[in-house]
Amino acid sequence: MEKITPYKPKHKVRIVTAASLFDGHDAAINIMRRIIQATGVEVIHLGHDRSVEEVVNTAIQEDANAIALTSYQGGHNEYFKYMYDLLKEQGADHIKIFGGGGGVILPEEIKDLMDYGITRIYSPDDGREMGLQGMINDLVKQSDFAIGQSLNGEDKLLSDKNPKAIARVISAAENFPEVAKDTLKTIHKKNKNSITPVLGITGTGGAGKSSLVDELVRRFLIDFPEKTIGIVSVDPSKRKTGGALLGDRIRMNAINNPRVYMRSLATRQSNLALSKYVNEAVEVLKAAEFDLIILETSGIGQSDTEILEHSDISLYVMTPEFGAATQLEKIDMLDFADLVAINKFDKRGAKDALRDVKKQYMRNHQLWDTPQEDLPVFGTIASQFNDPGMNTLYKAIMGKIDEKTKADLKSSFEISREMSEKIFVIPPARTRYLSEIAENNRAYDKHVQEQVEVAQKLYGINKTIETVSGVQP
Structure with a gap:
């Protein structure tokens, strides 16, 4: 078969991918989103079993060009039509919808859905005729249009926490800095007296930062029933293709809440843990008057401390598997982090790791007179429900925010003094x-x-x- 050359997008294209509700079959969407990413697209992946509301909310918050879905559960007619209607209702009908479901979606149903307004439903015949790359080229080509090239008073809607307005200002700042310049100037002026705290979370790739953020958000929403939270999450761009997998939402289940706004950014620079537009994104969320902002970086190396320039409180997340204790002496963030979380505390050697990290933290911060149990180093299992270590970490973070900022975030969250321990069924x-x-x-x-x-x-x-x-x- 003749090799098809990937289409090269002219604009920065962002596509939300997912498998539909009640559909545990995500093999197809995983293949497709990998090819979409390799075609130079920033892919916001949600995983499988996602409702229409979740997908639409994500597409609006992320200011996506398109949504690409697989549906093998038989309810595709209702699912795709409801998605189209909901996007139209939210004033986001510029977002294109693509789908596929193998032989589950019949030819007459494909015609009916496309007549209804769905951009394209790909059939098995399309796959045979166009090939996988050919289908993705068609999808990306139809989604290749500019986002954020003009602003129409969105800055006036920020304080209402309008997700479309927030998303569009961030997109303009990222894609068209000249267009956003005056709006950003107004925002910076407004934020001079802002007291919204920024919690910066950084750490090695695979340490479980996204799961940990999700658990912090869950506790925050319970602790403060009236407060709101904004999240900026950064993932690395691929140097070779320019594509990126913005996959933090896969692990986040607490964020589909009207009091939470999340925006994923690609670094668009291969050697940094943060996007150069991350500061503008944080400023936009401050202008939207969120009560707390969480900034999560992509996985970092031993010497990265970029997060400190953008945050009031910093949390370093690592795992017990850091190697020899001497490796800790090379980690720059242990000099600066306000708190340290040793996640995946159910791993072998976790208690030894906790002891070693506490000793290194004590040396780095010259805390010779501080008892070991009072050092801000915590063992956590973010993947475990109501983990005692996560509860203790959350309480410590809120205490540190209260201590270092003027934010009205005095926590009433109650914790026990237990250590994280894996609970086995x-x-x-x-x-x-x-x-x-x-x-x-x-x-x-x-x-x-x-x-x-x-x-x-x-x-x-x-x-x-x-x-x-x-x-x-």
Whole structure:
């Protein structure tokens, strides 16, 4: 088959990808979003089992050019039509909708959906005729239009926390700095007296920053029923293609809430942990008068401390698997971080890691007289519900915000003094209990078969003796 050259977008294209509600089949969308990303697109991936409301809210907050979905659950007619109607209702009908569902979506249904307003539903015949890259080229080409090239008084809607206005000002700042210059000047002037605190979260790739942010957001919403929170999350751009996987939303389940706004940014520079427009995004959220802003970086190396320039309080997230204790001496953020979280605390050697990190933090900050238990280093398991370590970390963060800023965020969240410990549905000693039962049954069957064979041989010998001796029992 002839190799198809990927289409090169003329603008910075952002596409939201997901698998539809009740659809656990995400193999297809994973293949598609990887090709979309390799075609130079910034992909905001939501994962599978996502409702229309979640997808539409994400597309508006992220100011996306398009939505690309797979639907294999049979409810595609209602799902796609409701999505089109909801986008229209929210005044975001410029966002294009693409979909596919293999042979589940019939040709007459494809025609009906496209007549309704869905941009394109790809069929198995399209796949055979165009190839995967050909379909993605068509999708990206139709989505390749400018976002943020003009502003029409969106800055006046920021204080209402209008997600469309917030998203459009950030897009203008990112894509058309000259267009956004006057608006940003107004925003900077307004923010001179802003006391909105910025919590900067940074750490190594794969440390669980997104899961940890989700848990912090969940606790914040419970702790402050009237307060709002804005999140800026940064992921790296690929140097080769210019595409990016903005995948933090996959791990976040607490953010689909009217009191939460989230915007994902690509670095658009391969060697940095933050986008150069991150400061403008934070300023826009301050102008929108959110009560707390969380800024999460992409995974960083040992020497990166960029987050400090943009945050009032900094949290460094790591795992117990940092290697030898001497490696801690190379981590620059341990000199500056207000708090440190050792996430994935259920890993082997976690308690030793906690001790070593506390010692290094004490040395770096010259806290010789501070008891070890009072050092701001916490073991957490962000993937575990109501984790005691996460509760303690959240309380410490809110205490530090109260101490270092003038924000009205005095927490009433109650915590226990427990340490993070993995809670097992099945105890580790019994994780193989079903296998043990099966093995025991097989061993019993084998033993019975062996005894049957022994009994048969003994019976044969007994009959031989009777025949030879002529003596009957």
